[in-house]
Amino acid sequence: xxxxxxxxxxxxxxxxxxxxxxxxxxxxxxxxxxxxxxxxxxxxxxxxxxxxxxxxxxxxxxxxxxxxxxxxxxxxxxxxxxxxxxxxxxxxxxxxxxxxxxxxxxxxxxxxxxxxxxxxxxxxxxxxxxxxxxxxxxxxxxxxxxxxxxxxxxxxxxxxxxxxxxxxxxxxxxxxxxxxxxxxxxxxxxxxxxxxxxxxxxxxxxxxxxxxxxxxxxxxxxxxxxxxxxxxxxxxxxxxxxxxxxxxxxxxxxxxxxxxxxxxxxxxxxxxxxxxxxxxxxxxxxxxxxxxxxxxxx
Amino acid sequence: xxxxxxxxxxxxxxxxxxxxxxxxxxxxxxxxxxxxxxxxxxxxxxxxxxxxxxxxxxxxxxxxxxxxxxxxxxxxxxxxxxxxxxxxxxxxxxxxxxxxxxxxxxxxxxxxxxxxxxxxxxxxxxxxxxxxxxxxxxxxxxxxxxxxxxxxxxxxxxxxxxxxxxxxxxxxxxxxxxxxxxxxxxxxxxxxxxxxxxxxxxxxxxxxxxxxxxxxxxxxxxxxxxxxxxxxxxxxxxxxxxxxxxxxxxxxxxxxxxxxxxxxxxxxxxxxxxxxxxxxxxxxxxxxxxxxxxxxxxxxxxxxxxxxxxxxxxxxxxxxxxxxxx
Amino acid sequence: xxxxxxxxxxxxxxxxxxxxxxxxxxxxxxxxxxxxxxxxxxxxxxxxxxxxxxxxxxxxxxxxxxxxxxxxxxxxxxxxxxxxxxxxxxxxxxxxxxxxxxxxxxxxxxxxxxxxxxxxxxxxxxxxxxxxxxxxxxxxxxxxxxxxxxxxxxxxxxxxxxxxxxxxxxxxxxxxxxxxxxxxxxxxxxxxxxxxxxxxxxxxxxxxxxxxxxxxxxxxxxxxxxxxxxxxxxxxxxxxxxxxxxxxxxxxxxxxxxxxxxxxxxxxxxxxxxxxxxxxxxxxxxxxxxxxxxxxxxxxxxxxxxxxxxxxxxxxxxxxxxxxxxxxxxxxxxxxxxxx
Numbered sequence: 035x036x037x038x039x040x041x042x043x044x045x046x047x048x049x050x051x052x053x054x055x056x057x058x059x060x061x062x063x064x065x066x067x068x069x070x071x072x073x074x075x076x077x078x079x080x081x082x083x084x085x086x087x088x089x090x091x092x093x094x095x096x097x098x099x100x101x102x103x104x105x106x107x108x109x110x111x112x113x114x115x116x117x118x119x120x121x122x123x124x125x126x127x128x129x130x131x132x133x134x135x136x137x138x139x140x141x142x143x144x145x146x147x148x149x150x151x152x153x154x155x156x157x158x159x160x161x162x163x164x165x166x167x168x169x170x171x172x173x174x175x176x177x178x179x180x181x182x183x184x185x186x187x188x189x190x191x192x193x194x195x196x197x198x199x200x201x202x203x204x205x206x207x208x209x210x211x212x213x214x215x216x217x218x219x220x221x222x223x224x225x226x227x228x229x230x231x232x233x234x235x236x237x238x239x240x241x242x243x244x245x246x247x248x249x250x251x252x253x254x255x256x257x258x259x260x261x262x263x264x265x266x267x268x269x270x271x272x273x274x275x276x277x278x279x280x281x282x283x284x285x286x287x288x289x290x291x292x293x294x295x296x297x298x299x300x301x302x303x304x305x306x307x308x309x310x311x312x313x314x315x316x317x318x319x320x321x322x323x324x325x326x327x328x329x330x331x332x
Numbered sequence: 333x334x335x336x337x338x339x340x341x342x343x344x345x346x347x348x349x350x351x352x353x354x355x356x357x358x359x360x361x362x363x364x365x366x367x368x369x370x371x372x373x374x375x376x377x378x379x380x381x382x383x384x385x386x387x388x389x390x391x392x393x394x395x396x397x398x399x400x401x402x403x404x405x406x407x408x409x410x411x412x413x414x415x416x417x418x419x420x421x422x423x424x425x426x427x428x429x430x431x432x433x434x435x436x437x438x439x440x441x442x443x444x445x446x447x448x449x450x451x452x453x454x455x456x457x458x459x460x461x462x463x464x465x466x467x468x469x470x471x472x473x474x475x476x477x478x479x480x481x482x483x484x485x486x487x488x489x490x491x492x493x494x495x496x497x498x499x500x501x502x503x504x505x506x507x508x509x510x511x512x513x514x515x516x517x518x519x520x521x522x523x524x525x526x527x528x529x530x531x532x533x534x535x536x537x538x539x540x541x542x543x544x545x546x547x548x549x550x551x552x553x554x555x556x557x558x559x560x561x562x563x564x565x566x567x568x569x570x571x572x573x574x575x576x577x578x579x580x581x582x583x584x585x586x587x588x589x590x591x592x593x594x595x596x597x598x599x600x601x602x603x604x605x606x607x608x609x610x611x612x613x614x615x616x617x618x619x620x621x622x623x624x625x626x627x628x629x630x631x632x633x634x635x636x637x638x639x640x641x642x643x644x645x646x647x648x649x650x651x652x653x654x655x656x657x658x
Numbered sequence: 659x660x661x662x663x664x665x666x667x668x669x670x671x672x673x674x675x676x677x678x679x680x681x682x683x684x685x686x687x688x689x690x691x692x693x694x695x696x697x698x699x700x701x702x703x704x705x706x707x708x709x710x711x712x713x714x715x716x717x718x719x720x721x722x723x724x725x726x727x728x729x730x731x732x733x734x735x736x737x738x739x740x741x742x743x744x745x746x747x748x749x750x751x752x753x754x755x756x757x758x759x760x761x762x763x764x765x766x767x768x769x770x771x772x773x774x775x776x777x778x779x780x781x782x783x784x785x786x787x788x789x790x791x792x793x794x795x796x797x798x799x800x801x802x803x804x805x806x807x808x809x810x811x812x813x814x815x816x817x818x819x820x821x822x823x824x825x826x827x828x829x830x831x832x833x834x835x836x837x838x839x840x841x842x843x844x845x846x847x848x849x850x851x852x853x854x855x856x857x858x859x860x861x862x863x864x865x866x867x868x869x870x871x872x873x874x875x876x877x878x879x880x881x882x883x884x885x886x887x888x889x890x891x892x893x894x895x896x897x898x899x900x901x902x903x904x905x906x907x908x909x910x911x912x913x914x915x916x917x918x919x920x921x922x923x924x925x926x927x928x929x930x931x932x933x934x935x936x937x938x939x940x941x942x943x944x945x946x947x948x949x950x951x952x953x954x955x956x957x958x959x960x961x962x963x964x965x966x967x968x969x970x971x972x973x974x975x976x977x978x979x980x981x982x983x984x985x986x987x988x989x990x991x992x993x994x995x996x997x998x
Contacts, residue, residue: 044803059348224756233743246760373839524701526928529910555910595844597869599918607844
């Protein structure tokens with residue numbers, strides 16, 4: 035018996051490895067996607083290890099050094115220093131921490147309910163369940179996201195947590211719509227019919243039969259959305275409703291520096307470029323994932 | 333000179349697992365005004381062959397290793413894109429299994445037929461008279477295919493027609509410009525037998541009138557028997573048997589053709605044999621020599637060594653099998 | 659009839675649409691005895707698939723009854739008792755879409771076992787291997803594959819193994835081989851015949867392929883525009899077809915040998931297409947294409963009549979008084995003459 039279980043496990047693992055290898059082959063056909071992934075890994079690890087690899091970890095907090103304030107980029111301060119003498123490079127790396135955290139938290143809060151609601155609505159298409167879920171979704175989609183986020187954060191105290199909460203509240207309808215579309219077309223596939231006729235439970239059909247087929251579009255959309263969420267977070271911070279000083283946040287840094295343009299350009303341009311870089315990287319990775327999940331032709 | 337001649341064609345695809353050697357030395361020809369059938373099962377390389385002939389093969393991942401596709405003695409594979417376009421406009425055309433993919437859903441049948449007809453002509457006037465003449469030609473082309481009420485069909489969209497009607501439109505489209513060669517890739521596979529019967533009868537009649545050559549690619553032995561004079565049997569990327577259609581079907585010689593014929597359900601109700609043992613080979617590492625040898629009951633040592641050439645077996649019948657060496 | 663495993667009585671399934679009511683199935687009755695292979699033949703749009711889907715419970719019929727082993731099973735799948743779901747199984751046409759592409763064959767086969775609580779958690783692996791053995795696939799290799807990694811014929815074998823997992827007594831085969839090559843079809847058909855003997859299965863075979871039915875069915879029924887045209891035991895059906903549509907179908911089949919050509923009825927030239935099942939005109943559904951249509955055919959829909967024991971036809975020609983006493987062969991002969 036034990037032997038059989040072991041053989042079963044080995045064979046399953048082998049299958050996983052093969053699928054991964056094949057996925058990577060398809061991903062690596064596009065050099066830009068690989069570049070995007072490398073950039074993303076670099077940004078991720080440096081953000082994760084920020085206290086250990088940045089030259090002035092202390093500058094991430096409430097630190098002032100007016101003697102070195104407003105210095106242009108040099109070898110000592112790669113991206114220059116801001117108006118109270120903090121190293122911009124250090125703060126950009128720390129800023130990534132919050133941007134990535136924001137993206138991950140928002141998407142993990144937003145995607146799950148969206149996916150579940152979308153699955154249910156798609157599977158029960160044509161019933162009142164679908165109508166209720168999809169009309170609520172429509173209501174949320176009708177509100178301009180930035181405006182609603184502004185309203186919510188202004189209502190509550192403006193801080194990072196509330197910004198995340200506000201954006202997450204806006205994000206689920208997109209996933210609901212996406213999964214709804216996929217699920218309602220899969221619903222008529224014969225493998226779903228077969229499971230129904232066999233007597234499988236609703237939960238089995240939704241999560242074991244339909245959901246695995248939605249993973250590809252969900253993952254692709256998530257990578258593309260990471261960029262947008264980060265941008266939205268930066269926008270909220272830019273107008274002062276996101277992370278509050280002294281927390282290093284790319285949006286806040288751009289806002290602060292903008293007041294001193296064009297003189298101290300470095301305190302605006304570098305955080306802005308950092309935002310562009312991370313969004314670009316996420317988009318490239320998203321394109322690569324799309325290739326991985328694309329249906330093979332030959 | 334043959335109208336179309338394919339000489340020793342080798343085509344493969346580069347994929348994750350390696351290199352798929354699909355076409356393995358395809359040789360065949362079609363004479364002027366000849367109707368030839370090409371029979372082969374799923375995955376034997378039929379589609380790759382048609383795509384290569386029409387020059388629509390995606391390269392890469394596909395790769396044409398060697399071989400020639402001679403049209404009137406001129407190699408299609410070496411033609412410039414411009415020449416290929418001219419060829420497709422005036423010399424040869426194709427109809428496919430799924431006519432819905434061949435027709436643009438956004439335009440009416442009339443618009444599409446007119447565009448194709450205009451495109452195939454050297455000089456087109458813009459005058460009212462030419463326009464009207466073209467429309468008239470489209471309608472008569474539709475009527476020729478047995479389409480009821482062609483004037484009304486001209487203003488319909490593809491989605492409004494049944495499968496049989498759509499295939500009639502495709503045939504009208506293909507035959508409205510007097511091409512020399514028609515490639516028909518499973519033209520009636522999706523249709524019901526009574527509709528298939530109508531379409532094949534019409535196609536037969538039209539091709540006869542126009543004097544075009546036809547290559548019918550199908551997996552149905554019955555369709556080939558009704559419509560063609562000569563036939564090729566394809567297996568795993570090469571031709572294994574050819575000859576006059578009725579002759580080959582009545583007395584197949586290659587073990588593969590024999591297995592295939594035994595698998596066909598007959599109206600005589602004699603039961604169905606067990607098919608052919610094994611499955612179509614993996615093109616990553618295809619069997620050496622004759623690609624059929626692992627599934628063949630008569631395999632000999634020589635079969636493993638080199639692919640067999642065509643051996644004559646009387647009355648235009650040729651077989652690529654070492655059993656018929658003498 | 660008592661003793662029948664399945665009996666369908668005046669089954670109707672109408673779908674309301676914007677253009678009108680689609681009468682997909684419009685009064686179909688037949689019954690299947692245990693151990694039979696019943697061939698339900700028709701072209702696309704004839705309603706054969708809708709009939710099968712009503713029987714399997716994809717939706718409830720508009721009217722009529724479906725009896726399975728003496729139990730009335732009109733409800734759709736969500737209201738059917740579980741033992742019926744296990745005892746009455748289906749194999750779909752397209753094995754590409756009936757197997758979930760994201761799941762391994764092991765996961766696919768485990769679903770019916772889990773749902774119907776067959777075997778212990780540990781015993782299931784052995785049961786799955788036995789199922790794959792039964793359909794002649796090497797179990798250790800195929801359990802850990804995705805459906806895309808195997809050929810069409812093998813996928814259909816897996817679908818068959820899944821259907822057999824619950825030990826059914828009646829299996830609906832909805833064009834199980836029409837997407838496959840003939841040599842693969844031959845393998846599947848022989849497998850089906852062998853399993854039928856070994857496991858005492860009854861088949862309802864839905865197909866458009868009459869030549870195939872000639873070789874495996876015990877009885878054949880032809881459907882056209884939601885109604886049955888003719889039912890007969892296989893040999894009789896092919897030797898003396900009565901309905902003009904049956905003869906049109908038979909004479910349209912492309913065959914591969916002269917012997918078969920000789921068996922086909924004299925050519926009934928195929929014309930026209932199956933009319934839309936919306937707003938069906940009065941009279942016989944086939945009259946628009948029938949070369950023998952008379953006035954009465956355009957006005958009155960014919961009833962099913964018996965030509966001989968167990969051979970039924972729905973055609974006005976069979977009711978005409980001058981036919982009543984005639985032997986069947988002479989009826990046929992006469993008609994053939996008129997046709998020429």
